[in-house]
Amino acid sequence: AQSVTQLGSHVSVSEGALVLLRCNYSSSVPPYLFWYVQYPNQGLQLLLKYTSAATLVKGINGFEAEFKKSETSFHLTKPSAHMSDAAEYFCAVSPLMDSSYKLIFGSGTRLLVRP
Amino acid sequence: DTGVSQDPRHKITKRGQNVTFRCDPISEHNRLYWYRQTLGQGPEFLTYFQNEAQLEKSRLLSDRFSAERPKGSFSTLEIQRTEQGDSAMYLCASSPSMTVSEDYGYTFGSGTRLTVV
Numbered sequence: 333a334q335s336v337t338q339l340g341s342h343v344s345v346s347e348g349a350l351v352l353l354r355c356n357y358s359s360s361v362p363p364y365l366f367w368y369v370q371y372p373n374q375g376l377q378l379l380l381k382y383t384s385a386a387t388l389v390k391g392i393n394g395f396e397a398e399f400k401k402s403e404t405s406f407h408l409t410k411p412s413a414h415m416s417d418a419a420e421y422f423c424a425v426s427p428l429m430d431s432s433y434k435l436i437f438g439s440g441t442r443l444l445v446r447p
Numbered sequence: 448d449t450g451v452s453q454d455p456r457h458k459i460t461k462r463g464q465n466v467t468f469r470c471d472p473i474s475e476h477n478r479l480y481w482y483r484q485t486l487g488q489g490p491e492f493l494t495y496f497q498n499e500a501q502l503e504k505s506r507l508l509s510d511r512f513s514a515e516r517p518k519g520s521f522s523t524l525e526i527q528r529t530e531q532g533d534s535a536m537y538l539c540a541s542s543p544s545m546t547v548s549e550d551y552g553y554t555f556g557s558g559t560r561l562t563v564v
Contacts, residue, residue, distance in 0.1 A: 336489075341487075368555075373456075373557070373558075373560070374557050374558075375451070375538055375540075375555035375556050375557045375558050376490070376538070376540075376553075376555040377555070378552060378553070381552070422489050422490070424489070432495055432502065432503050433478070433542070434480065434492040434495060434503070435482075435490070435492065435553070436492070437489030437490050437491070438489050439487070439488055439489050440487070440488070440489050
């Protein structure tokens with residue numbers, strides 16, 4: 333079964349510093365990959381997605397992620413953190429041959445941004 | 448259209464009571480999904496509908512849970528005889544039918560937070 337591992341349940345950075353949130357998936361066939369952000373007491377907002385086109389994917393709010401098949405990774409980065417980036421971030425996969433297109437989520441990484 | 452709406456936003460109930468949540472998807476979306484998110488975890492798939500047909504149910508969906516989507520519009524999720532372990536955020540999402548990868552996209556609602564006391 334597909335699974336997603338997010339290393340680090342909490343990541344703390346200073347405002348203006350690089351943000352790096354890690355995600356690895358388990359699959360012999362690269363699935364569709366996603367990053368979502370969740371603010372307190374809210375639903376999930378899509379940041380970006382990889383669907384077998386370009387391996388470097390640009391998303392909203394200055395985030396981007398690079399799909400690396402050899403490392404089965406899809407890490408999320410942002411060059412300069414802003415206070416408003418503080419939230420919970422979820423990596424998710426959707427198995428390529430699953431007609432339900434359901435998402436399998438990692439356990440999340442809470443990003444803290446220090447002033 | 449203002450997105451996916453869920454009602455209520457919060458629900459506190461006593462153990463053993465029945466609860467029902469409602470989800471109104473984006474009107475042109477024919478797929479509707481329910482997920483459950485417990486504290487400190489990512490959302491977990493519960494079930495999904497294509498139009499009015501419920502096409503898949505997770506093993507997480509015990510026989511106390513039932514979901515419906517009459518006429519392929521709004522959906523309801525009912526939990527009977529609630530247990531403390533049912534306390535979670537219940538998220539609804541909708542999407543168009545996806546036949547090409549560029550169309551792939553969910554819109555999530557803000558969720559219903561259930562607390563069973």
